[in-house]
Amino acid sequence: MAALWKGRRRWKTNNYFKVLARSLTGKYEYDYDLVVIGGGSGGLACSKEAAQLGQKVAVLDYVEPSAKGTKWGLGGTCVNVGCIPKKLMHQAALLGTAVKDAKKYGWQIPETLSHDWGTMAGAVQNYVKSLNWGHRVQLNDKKVKYLNMKGSLVDENTVKAFTKAGKETTLTAKNIVIATGGRPKCPTNIPGVEHGITSDDVFWLKNSPGKTYILNVYSSDVGLECAGFLTGIGLDATIMVRSVALRGFDQQMSGLVTDYMEAYGTKFAWKCVPRRIDKLPSGALQVTWTDTQTDSQHQDTYDTVLWAVGRAPETKALGLDKLGVQLNKETGKIIVGADESTSVPNIYAFGDIGEGRPELTPTAIKAGRLLARRLAGQSTQLMNYDNVPTTVFTPLEYACVGLSEEEAERRHGKDGIEVYHAFYKPLEFTVAERDASQCYLKVVCESSGNQKIVGLHFTGPNAGEVTQGFALGFQCGATYSDLLNTVGIHPTCAEEMTKVHITKRSGLDPTVTGC
Structure with a gap:
């Protein structure tokens, strides 16, 4: 108490002299x-x-x-428990898919492949620590x-x-x-919530999470991303979605992302809500949930429960x-x-x-x-929060900039927008014989005037890399004609954006069939 009082007295004394200095100067x-x-x-x-x-x-x-x-070091969420470790683990999953593709390209790959969590996690964690330093x-x-x-x-x-x-x-x-x-966040009204982990923990696990149940109650993109990379490295991953996936994003694109994930091996429990989590004597976690469509109750056991319910x-x-x-x-x-x-x-x-x-x-x-x-008195420039691009790093990546189709229609009316779209097949998918039915892009434009672009959406390989360049066009007020006048780089996925010409309104098949 004496030390505390002494510290407070010193603070008051220092502030007294500072106030006195301000009154004089x-x-x-x-x-x-x-x-x-x-x-x-x-x-x-x-x-x-x-x-x-x-x-x-x-x-x-x-x-x-x-x-x-x-716990972790300096750098915040992105460096320690967000973007950086997430993208690196996403890359680990992509490499697993690439190894499978490699057989079709002539590489002699052993029939049995396995992934070691400890090696991956250790490398990721060491890199994060280097960023902290x-x-x-x-x-x-x-x-x-x-x-x-x-x-x-x-x-x-x-x-x-x-x-x-x-x-x-x-x-x-x-x-x-x-x-x-x-x-x-973690729910406060679900018995056994303390048995689960969050994204603050999953990237720092020293041992594999094993069979994992991801409770994605509030449509978190983080939940989908975690489910994606866990599936990609060979783990059994189930994600529970209460209503819709990727709330706030374009819902057609969201559907393509989750359709691909289901085909990729991730299990979905749609329209479900968690009821309780019980830790069994074996250490396994028994999850009980309700299917709100049928009002039926379900139960299964998992090694790990991951809460992905927002922040x-x-x-x-x-x-x-x-x-x-x-x-x-x-x-x-x-x-x-x-x-x-x-x-x-x-x-x-x-x-x-x-x-x-x-x-x-x-x-x-x-x-x-x-x-x-x-x-510092060096500028008056304010931050422009409009048309910020972003990417969801799911197995089939989804990137966007501008308005979703739903939001564009709400603002401009159904007749006030024109949507150009295309299904395309990445060249790298062809020899590997991979399904490309969810590789899709759409450009949402104002229907009047010079057809200013108000939304751009893309699912496919390297979606973030593709969309970053187009985001510059948004800042410059790009129009549909600007897009068509841009020469694409061949053969790339990004060039399909410069060739898109079929409108949703026309009802024509938007599948790209050749150059």
């Missing part, structure tokens, strides 16, 4: 120009940009271990103060930071940025309510303005924690850099 002496709470991709980008612009910056980052005790080195090189501490707000210019052991430090700053992102913002421990920072009561996210400002001066928030913002790493990185430039 009109300026306030802060410890930092900018304090960033959150060391994910967005927070790191913001802090490094600010430091390069001459700001004195500190970053606070502390990861609370998951309920299963999983790289981020620390970059912060040091750019003179950003890194504190492995939890932060909470005292006022609009003051942050209290706590170590794991409870040691307290007070930081003052001209501006404070919150970029704490989110963590996976919750990390706001509860920040002390936002005491300061009056306005939150969306339903989502718990921070309400922000176009400039990432909150309802309290000098406090900003961006990334997954911001209400209405895409939960995507590249948008957080770009928004963080732009915010740093504005706070």
Whole structure:
């Protein structure tokens, strides 16, 4: 208690002199120009940009271990338990498919193939750890103060930071940025929920998860991606979907993705809800669920249950309510303005924690850099959140930019849009004799005027790589005629986008039959 009182007295004394200095000089002496709470991709980008612009910056980052005790280093969700390990494990699954294809191309492959989880997981985890270290080195090189501490707000210019052991430090700053992102949610009303794991755990498992049941109650893309790579490396994976898959995405494309996954070997329990999970004496997990279409109850045993029910913002421990920072009561996210400002001066928030913002790493990185430039007085440019491209890394990848067909129709009316579409067969599928019936693309355009493109969707190999280039066209206001005037690269899947000419309205067969 004596040490705590001494620390508080020192803080009050220091602040007294700072207030006195401000009254005499009109300026306030802060410890930092900018304090960033959150060391994910967005927070790191913001802090490094600010430091390069001459700001004195500190970053606070502390990861609370998951309920299963999983913990990781600097870099946030994307680096540690999201995009990076997910894409690498997706690649492991793609390589398994490629090995099977290789026989058709003349490679002499043993009849029996097996996958070793430990080798893959160890390699992925080592790479992630190298990124953790790289981020620390970059912060040091750019003179950003890194504190492995939890932060909470005292006022609009003051942050209290706590170590794991409870040691307290007070930081003052001209501006404070919150970029704490989110963590996976778990249901609270299902008995046995504690027996499951989340995406915070699956990428750090040292042993194979074995037969896995993925409870994808709220249509998470992460759930589908995990089911896809688990199936791809030879595991028995079942995914439960309460209503529709990939809510918020184009539903025709979603159907193609899940049709391919089912053909690929992933099992689906459609229109089902979980009831309970029981741990048996053998250690196996018995899952009970209800099929809402037939009102029938089902039961099976699994080695692992993975919860993929969405994410919750990390706001509860920040002390936002005491300061009056306005939150969306339903989502718990921070309400922000176009400039990432909150309802309290000098406090900003961006990334997954911001209400209405895409939960995507590249948008957080770009928004963080732009915010740093504005706070340093170097720019007035705001982040443009329209037409952000994204990819779902399922076995058949799906990428899109702009509006879904449903949203385009809602905004413009059924007669106000024209949809050009095509089913195509990737050349690499031909010799391998792979089914390409879900390889599809569509371009959603305004039907009037110069037919401005408002949505573009693609399922097929390397969907993200294909769509990234077309996203530039969106930023430039591309039209359907611009697309047709673009020369494709032959033979590629991407070139099919430049040749698409059949409309849904025509009713003609959209299957591509040749060059």
